[in-house]
């Protein structure tokens with residue numbers, strides 16, 4: 831059976847969505863808006879990728895996403911692998927800021 835991947839994205843301006851769609855294309859997966867994620871059982875997938883933005887030093891929507899995921903995993907037998915990606919406006923050269931962000935989150 832083929833490996834099934836879902837990319838759930840939370841995006842205000844379409845930036846994170848662009849990456850989510852790119853991943854979906856590369857991984858032969860499905861990109862779904864976070865608003866609709868509650869209706870899709872993540873346990874139907876082998877891998878669940880959550881993509882969102884950095885918001886004032888934290889991961890936007892992460893707690894809500896985790897709640898949805900936990901609830902649905904409890905209701906189904908299978909636990910998928912979970913991957914997170916986060917977009918942000920901090921330049922890649924700002925390693926100290928990025929390191930702190932990873933540590934804090």
Ligand SMILES: Cc1cc2nc3c(=O)[nH]c(=O)nc-3n(C[C@H](O)[C@H](O)[C@H](O)COP(=O)(O)O)c2cc1C
Pocket residue numbers: 840841842843844845846847882883884885886887888917918919920
């Ligand atoms: C209110 C607000 C707070 C933000 N805080 C951060 C931040 O702390 N660090 C950062 O690197 N980017 C920050 N950003 C930039 C966004 O994370 C970035 O533009 C992101 O790619 C937007 O993705 P989206 O439009 O797909 O939601 C912030 C943007 C907004 C509007």
